[in-house]
Amino acid sequence: MILSRREKFVCYAVTYLFALFLLAPIVWMLSTSFKGQLAIFQKPPSLFTEFTFQNYAAVLSDPQFLHAFWNSVLISSGTVVVSVALAVPAAYGLSHLTGGRRAGFLSWVLLVRAAPGMIYVLPYYLAYSQIGLIDTRIGLILINSVFTIPLAIWIVIPFFDAIPHEIEEAAIIDGATRFQTMTRIAIPLAAPGIASTAILIFIFAWNEFLFALTLTRFEARTAAVSILSYMAYEGTEWGKVAAAGALILLPVLCFSILIRKYLVQTTAGGVKG
Amino acid sequence: MAEVSLADTRKVFGTHTVIPELSLSVPDGSFTVLVGPSGCGKSTLLRMIAGLETTSGGRIEIGGRDVTAVTPSQRGIAMVFQSYALYPHMSVRDNISFGLRLARRPAAEIDGKVRRAAEILQLEPYLDRKPAALSGGQRQRVAIGRAIVRDPGVFLFDEPLSNLDAALRGQMRIELLDLHRRLGSTMIYVTHDQVEAMTMADKIVVMNAGRIEQAGSPLDVFDRPQSPFVAGFIGSPRINFFKGGIAESRGGDMVAVRPEHLRIVETGGRWRGRIRLLEQLGTDTLVHVTLTDGDEIVIRAPRMGPELQDAQVAIDCDDRHFHVFCDGQRVD
Amino acid sequence: MAEVSLADTRKVFGTHTVIPELSLSVPDGSFTVLVGPSGCGKSTLLRMIAGLETTSGGRIEIGGRDVTAVTPSQRGIAMVFQSYALYPHMSVRDNISFGLRLARRPAAEIDGKVRRAAEILQLEPYLDRKPAALSGGQRQRVAIGRAIVRDPGVFLFDEPLSNLDAALRGQMRIELLDLHRRLGSTMIYVTHDQVEAMTMADKIVVMNAGRIEQAGSPLDVFDRPQSPFVAGFIGSPRINFFKGGIAESRGGDMVAVRPEHLRIVETGGRWRGRIRLLEQLGTDTLVHVTLTDGDEIVIRAPRMGPELQDAQVAIDCDDRHFHVFCDGQRVD
Amino acid sequence: MHSSRLRGYGLYILPTFLVLATITIVPLFVTFTVSLFLIDVTSGLPPVWQGFYNYVSLLSDSRFLNSLVVTAELIFIPVALQLLFGLALAICLRERLAGTRWMRILFLLPAVIPPAVSGLVWKLFVIPGAGGLAWLSGLLGIDLDIDLLSMPATALATVVVASTWVGTPFVALILLSGIETIGKDQYESATLDGATWWQTHRYISIPTLAPIIRTVVVFRILEALAIFPIIFVLTGGGPAGATEPVNFYAYVTGFDYLQIDYAASMIVLFFLAMMAFCSPFLVQIARSAEGGAR
C-alpha cells in the first residue's frame, strides 16, 4: 500500500515510541549493572556515569550464584528431555487421530496448561516433603513438566500435522513399520519444530519462578530465584542484582534469537483463530 | 508383471458408501487409466489396491494372489502419489533406496538398483541432491524411481501429473508412456483429466460415484460411450445433448452429438438458432449457438469470422454421429 | 466508458527494470487482453493503470485525463483480482456495497446498485452469505459485482479465472464476454493462458519481458505472428519451428508451421520421419514425429489408429502456411 | 485399516496420557481435598474435616474480596492495553517501514525475559529519583521524585504497565503474523473502493483478525496472572493489598501464614471461576486446531 506522509509519520511514531517504552527499562538495567553502588543512587540519575565490571565480577565469583546458574542449566535441560520424550510420541499419535478424541485430548491438555501454577504448588509441596523431593532437581523437572508437556504437545502437533500423510504412506509401501515411519520419516521432518519446541521448553523452565521459589532451598535453587538473595532488607545491592539479571537474561536471549522464526507461532500454542 | 483383479470390492467410510460393489480386471502389462469426476472414488480404489485402505468387502488379487489382507509393502506394488510424497530430508539416492535399506538388502544390490533406476530416469546428476533442489519434473521422476527399485508387478499412479504445468505435463506424459513400454509392467493410473486418459491409456475405466460406467480402449469409449455420463465426460469441448422428438425418432430418450460433428449449413439442417458467441481457437472456432427451443449447443467449426456474431444459422449432422441413449444406456 | 493510454510508461523495482518503456492505447469499449509468460510484467502494468503501483516514468491517461498522480479510487477504474480479494468477514451484499458505504452514498442508491449488480450476475440468492459459503464461480461473480457497482469507465482483470477448474473457467469466460457486451465498458484483462486470450479478446497485447511483442486482433495475431515468440506463444499445440535450408530458401532464418497445417502424405513431402507417439484426442490425433534430422514435430491430424505407431511417414505442408522470420521479425 | 490404525496410535499417546494425568489430575484432586480439611502444619496435628467451611469463610474475607478486584484489574486492564497497543503496532509494523524490521526481533524480548528479571528491571526503573524513569523525565525537564510503589494507585499502575510491557509485543507479533496472512489484494481492493489507510484497517484488518484476537485475549487472560514473579519482586502484593491478586494472596496464605487449606480453597475457587469463563473458548480452540485431519 502506498502510505501518505501523515500515515507514515503515525506509523513511525507508534513503533519508535513503543520501542523506547520496551527498551528503556532493559537498557536501564544494563547500565545499572555497570555502575558502582554510589552511581546507582546518584540524583539526578544519568545513563552512563561510570563503567565498571565489578558487579559482574562479584556475581560471577559468588559460588551460590554459580551453583544456582548451573542448577538452572541442568533443570532446564532435564525438563526438555523429559517433556520432549513424552510429548513427541503423543503428538505423533494425536496427529493421526481425528475429531472428538483428538479435540478432547487437546482440550484437556490445554485446560491443564491453563490452570494457575499455584494450584499445583500446594499438593506438590506436600507430596515432595513426604517423599524427599523438596530441593531436588528431579522434583523441579517433574513439576515443570506439568506445563511443558502440554506446551510441547501443542507446539509439536502442527508440525506433524503438516507432514503430508502421503509421505508416511509412501514409507509404509516401502515397508516401514509404524514405529519406523515415526522415527525415520515423521521425526526428522518435524525436527525443526521439535528443536524449537525444545528451546522453548528450555526457556520456560529457565524462567520458571514459582515452583523454584517454593520447592527449593539451596541445593536446587535456580538462577531466577537466586536474584532474590541480593535483594535484602536493607540496602539492596542493585548493581549485583542488575548484573545477575543480565546474566540470567543472556541464555534466553541467545536462544530466542535462534528460534525467532518459530517463537511467535509456537508461543501462541494453538493461537490460530 | 501381474494382473490385478477386484471382485465385488466395497468401501464404506462410516455410513458413507464410497464404492458400493465393484469388479474390475486389469490385464497384465496394460496401462489402465481410471478416470472420473472428482470424488467418484478413484483414489480410494487405488489406495485399496495398494493396501492403504482396508476393504469393506470383496477380494483383491494381484498376480493371482489374494492380497486383501496383505500389508502394502508385501503386495508387490509401488505407488506414485500426486504430491510425489518424497522424503524431503533424504537425498534422491536415499529416497530411492529407502525401501531397500529398510529391507536390509546388501549394499551392492541397493547400489545397482538405484543406479539402474537413475539411468532409466536420467537422474544420475541429481542423486545427491535433496528433493527441494529439484524441479517439478525431476521430483516426479524421483517418485517413479522409488517405485521402480521395488521391482513391482504393478505400478499405481494417483494423478501424478496434476501438479505440473501444462508444458511439463505434456512432456511427462510422453516419458511415462516410454517407461511403460520399456518396463512392460502393469500400470494403473488415476486421473480426472479426460485428455490424459484418452492419450495415455490402453484401457480406460470411466468411474462415476463409485461405479464403473464403462471400461474399454480409449477410442472405443470415445466412439461408443455406453452412457450419457461417459459421452459427456470424454471429449472436449463437451458433447451436446438433445432430448425430445429427435431422440424419440431414434428410439431413445436422449441423443448426443460431439461439437466437431455438427456442421453449420446454408439451408435445411435439423436445427436452427442464433450464434451467441464465437470463440476463436485459431484454426478452429467454437460456435456457441442458442437454438430456437432455447437449448445452448457448441459447434466446433473451421475458422469463422467475428462478423457472424448474432447471425441466424442452420445446423446439421450426419446420422452416423448420433449417440442414442435410453434410460441411461446406449441404444444401438 | 474510457480509453486508456500509456505513454513511455516505465517501472523499475529497485535496480530491476520490469517495464523498460511501454506505450499502449486501449480503445474505449474494447476487451483488451494482456497475455504473456509468467513474470513478463502483465500484473505490474495493470497495477500501474489501477494506481496500485507508482510509475517510474511516463504518463497514464484514462478517458483523456492524466491520472499518473491520481489515487486509485479516483481513477474511475475497478479491478478484479486473481484471488478475488473478497472481504471474508462481510456478506456478499456488504462486499459489493463496501465502496459505496465508504463514500457515504444514500442507502437507496446503494441498495439499487447492489440489486442491479446482483441481478446482472445472478447473485440474488446469495446476497446474505459470506464468501466462504460460495463456490469458486460465485465468488468470482461477487468480485465482479464489487467492480460493477463502482460504475467504472475501465474494468481491470488480473487472471480472474486462473483459480477455477477447467469447466467453470469455460463457463465464466462466456459470462464475462456477455457482461462486456452488456456494459460496454473498456475491459483490460490479464492472463497467461493463450486460449483465454484468443477466445476473449477484441484486441490481444502479447507481452514479453516488459515489452509489447505484438498487439492486434486475435486472428491477426494467430495468422500473422510478428515474431517467433508470438508464433510460439499463441496456438495449441505449440507451433513447429524449422531452421536451416527450408528457412533460407524462404528468405529467413527460421520458419514455423502450425501442427494443424502439417499433413501426412503418401508420397513426396518436404520431411520424413518416424511416428514416435500417437496421442488420441478423440476426433483428432496428435502425431509426434521424429524427423530424420532428429527434430521433433507435432502434427494434428484426423483420427489415426494406434497401429501406425513407429511407422515411417512423409510430411508436407502448403506454402501459404509457412511463417518466415528473420532476426526475430516476421518477413512477408 | 482405519479402525485398527487408531488403536495402534493409542499406544503412542497412552504413556504420556498416564504420566500427564498422574502429575496433573492427582494434584488438582489433592488441592481440592486439602481445602476441605483444617490443616495445621506447625502443630503437626492430624487434619480435621471441615467441609466447605473455608469456602464460606472466603465470602466474608475482605482481603480475598479485594484480591478478586485486584485480579480483575490485573487481568482486564493490561489485556485491554495489550490488545490496543498490540493492534496498533501490528498495523504499523505491517508496513515494513525503514528501520522497523529489527523491532520484530526486539519485540521477542519481553516475552522471553524471565519474569523475575522483568520485575527487577521495573523495580530498578522506578527507583524514586534515581531510576530510569527519573532519568527519562529528567531528559524532558521534569523533576520526578516519587515512590510509585508506595501508594496503592500508583503501585497498581506500575504493575499494570509492567504487565502490559510483558504482553504487548507478544500480542503485536501474533496479530502481525495474522495480518500478514491477509492478502495484499484485500487491502488494494479496499483502496480501490476508496478506503483510507485507517479505513482499510478498521474494516479489513480488525474484522478479519477477530478470531485471532479472541483467541489471543483468552490466552492473555489465562496468562495474565503469570506476572506473579513480577509482583513478587516489584511490590510483594502491597501496599495494603493494592497489587495482590488471588494467586498472590493464596501464596501468602499458604507459605507465609501457613494456612494451606485456606490457600487451597482460594485457588480452587479461582481456578473454577477461570475455567467457567475460559473453557468454552479453550475447547473451541482445541477443536479448531484440527490441523492434520488425517
Added chain:
Amino acid sequence: QDKPYEGVTLRVLGTQQPWETELQKRADQFTEATGAKVVFDLYSLTQGIQKVTVELSSRSPAYDLVFVEASDVVRFGGGGLLEPLDDAIAADPDVDLADFLPATIDANRIDGKLYALPHFAATQMLYWRPDLFQAAGIDGPPKTFSEMMDDCAKLQTPEMKCTAMRGKPSTSENIWYWTQFLLGFGGSFVKDYPDDLTPTLDSPEAVEAAKFYAKLLTDYGIPGSVSASYDEVVIAMQQGDIAMAIEGAPLAGRILDPKLSKVSGKLGFAVPPGGPAGTFAPFTSQAYAVNAASKNKQAAEAFLIWATSKKTMQDIAANSSFVAVTRNSVWNDPAFIKAHGYDFGHGSFTDAYRDTLATADPHYRLPIAEFRPAADRVGAALQEIVTGQRSAEDALAAANSDVERIFRRARLLR
C-alpha cells in the same frame, strides 16, 4: 578432642541484616575452633521468615539453625519444631543467661523452656531536636502522647513538619508503630491473651488510638507519610526536615552517620512517650534457634552459643554499625560505648535505649501464628483511616470482624 565437629556442615537459614552479615564474616573463627563449617542462606526479612516457617513446619532437616522473631517462637517451640536449649546452656557456664536483657529472653521462653538465643533487641526511641524545641519554648522531650501532640502544634512551621512516621500498611511498618498507641491508650488486640482471643480492635481505646495516629500523621507528618516506611523516616530525620520522630533504636547508626546526616551532633534521645495506660515502646527480639529436625543439633547449639557469646557480640557491636545488642555486658562495654555511645548533651543514646528496653513488653506482638495475617489486615484499615476513606469506627469494625474470622478459622475462637 580438639575439633569436635570436624566434617560437619551447619546450614543457617537467616535474613540479610547487619548482624547476620557480620556473623558470616566471622564464621571462620568458629570453624577454626570446632571444625564445623557454617553455610549461611540469607534472604530478605519477609522472605526469610516465610522460608523458616515453611522449612520448620515441613520438619525438614535441611537447615540446622533458623532465624526466628519473638512472636513466632511460641508456635514453633510449642509445635515441637525447635530444640529446647536449656540443657546446652546449663552445660556451658559462659552463656550467662542473666547477662541478656530479660525481655529478650522471656520472649523466647515458653513453659520454662528456652527455644532461641536472641542477638537483636528491636525497639523504638524518641529522637528529638533540642535546638528546635528550645526555639519553640519547650523544655525537654514529650513524655505523653498528648504532650507530643501539643509540642507538635508548637514546633510545626509552614516550612517544617513536626514529625515523620511509618504509614505503609504492614505488620512490620504501620502496625509495628501504631501498636504503642493502641496499648498506650489502654487498648489491645485481643480481650485477654492468652485466655480469650476475642479481638478487640473495635474498642473505644483502639478507635482513639487510631484517631490519634491519623491526626498526628495527617496534621504533623511529612508529605507522603501515608505510605512511608522506616526508610523515609530515617531520611527525613537525617535531612533535618523534622523536629522529632519515634523510630527504630537500631537505626541510630544511620541517622547519625556523618556522611549522610545533617543533624549528627544535634539530636537528643529519649524513651518514647506513653499514654494513659503507660509506655509501650515497640519491642521484639530476633534470635536464632536450633531446628528440632536437625541432624547436627550439638554442633548447632555450639554455634548458637558461640554466636551470641559475649566475645562475639562485643566484637560485632564494637566494629560495625550494629547496635541492637541483647547483652548488658555489651551495653556497658567501653569499646561499644565509644563506638555508639552518642551523647550530645540531651540524653545519652545508650541510656535511652536501655531505659526503653526496660519497658519492653515481650508480647508487644501477640505470639500467635495468626498475628501476621491479622495485623496485615489492621494495617490496611489504618491506611483507610489515614486517607479518610472510612471513619476510624467503621474501618476498625470491619478489620475486627476480619480478624475474628481469621482467628475463628484457626480455631482460636469457638
